Amino acid sequence: MEIVNELKKDSLKRILAQGKRADGRQMLDYRKATLQQNAIPNAEGSALCHLGNTQVLAGIKFDVATPFADRPTEGVLSTNAELVPLASSTFEPGPPSPASIELARVVDRGIRSSNCIDLKSFALEEGKVLALYIDLYVLDYDGNLFDAASLAAMSALLCTRMPKIEEGKLIRKESTGKLPLSTKTVTCTFAKVDSTKLLDPSLDEEQGMDGRITIATTPQHVCAVQKGGWGAFTQKDILELVDISFDKAKGLRSILQ
C-alpha cells in the first residue's frame, strides 16, 4: 500500500502545480455540505452530515451522572468518536485508535471552549448532574472528518430536546424544550501540500498532504486549534488561515439552524 500512497502524492502535487484540484474545486472551496437533522428520533438529538462523500452521524444522549470532583456543580460533557469499520477498508474493529480519540477531543474542545452549552445549568441536586453525550459515528470516509464531525455534532445539538426531570430521574418521552445554545462553533480544516493550502481536504488530498490544521471559531473568537501531520506551518500561514476560517465559517453557520 506504501507505493500507492507515494503515487497518489506525486499525482496530487502534479495537479496542484497546475493550480487545480482533482475534483475541480478552487483551493479554498468547500465540498457540498448537507445536514439532515433528527436522523435518529430515539436519541435526544441527532444529525447526519454529508461532506462530499464523507458521511458522519452524530447522536446526543442525556443521562444522570455524578459530577467531576473539581467541578461539583457543573454538568458532564462527553464526546466520543467511532471510526466504524464499515466506513473504510482501513478502519478496524477494536479499541479506539489514536485517530478516533484525536477526532473526538478536537470536536469536544471546539464545543466546550465556545461555552455554547451552559454546563452550570445541568446541576440537578447535591452530587447529581446531567451528562450530555455526543457520539460521532463515522459511516463513510472520504477525508476531513474534523469538519464533518463538528458540523454533525453542532447540528445535532441544535435539534436536541431537553428531557423532563422528575425527582432526579429522566422522563425521556417528555421534553421541556430545546437545549439552549448561546453560539455556534464551526471548524475549518486545511491541508498543506508544499506551500499550497487547501480547504476541506478529500481523502486523496489527506493521503498526500504534509500537514493539516483545524481552526474552530465562533463569530468572535478562535476557540480550538489542532495542527496535525509532520509538515510545518509558518506564523504567517496560521494568521492567514485564521482569517479565512472566520470568513468561511459564515457560510457554514448559515446551514446550522
Added chain:
Amino acid sequence: MEKPQLIIDGKRADGRALDELRPIKITAHVLNGADGSALVEWGNNKVLAGVYGPRECIPRHDASPYRAVVRCRYTMAPFCSLEEHGRSGPNRRSHELSKVIREAFENVVISEAYPRTQIDVYMEVLQSDGGTRCAAITAAAVALADAGIPMKDLVCAVAVGKIDGLVAVDFSKDEDNYGESDMPIAIAPRNGDVLLFQMDGNLTREELSAAMEMAYKASAKISELQAAALKAVYDGPKKEAHLVLGDKFNSQ
C-alpha cells in the same frame, strides 16, 4: 414497569394484525467506501450494513486454502435506544448474535470461489425498536449482493412468537419485552432452509409450528423488498451512494 396490554380487540397496540409486518424500507448502496452496503428501516429500527471483500485475510494464519473466511460484526450505537446512553463496542449479546449471523451467511456465500481471503460483514444498529438482528441480517444480505459476492440465495429474517397468548409476527420492543416467547428465524427463501433459529420463552408444539408458518409467509414479502432494493440500484443509470435519514435538510 407494568406490563402494557399487547392485544386490544384482536389487534396489536400499534394497530397491526397478528400476521402483519411493520413498514419496511430497504435501500441498497448507501455508502461510497464499502464494497457493498444497505440501510434497512424496519418500523422504528434503522440498521446499516457494510461489506468488504473478498480481501487479503489478516492475520494470515486465519486464512483457509479452501474458502474465504466470513466475518460478521453486529453492534449497537450508544444512542440507538429510547433508554440510557449505551456503551460503545460489542458486548456478550452482540458477540453471540455476530456468531450466529456469521454461521447463517456461511451457508449461502459461495466462499470456495475465494480461497485465502476474508469477507467482512459489518452491521450497525443506528436505532433500535425490537427485531434488530432480523433487520441486520436482511440488510447484510443486500449489502453482500451489492458487493457482488456470489451467494446461493438472498437470506432474510423475521421474528415470530407469542404475545398475550397469541402467535404473532415481527415484535416491537414492548412486544419483545412483555411477550411470552420470541423466535427469530433467518430463511433462505429459494429452498426454505432455516439458517438461523433462536427462541426463548414458552411455546407448545402447535404454537411453534404455527409461528414458523407465519415466519415463512412474512419472509416471502421481505424477500421481494430485498430484490426490489437491488433492482432500484442496478436497473438504470448509476446512482450516488448516500444515506437519507432525518426530517430537516440544510445544505450549502
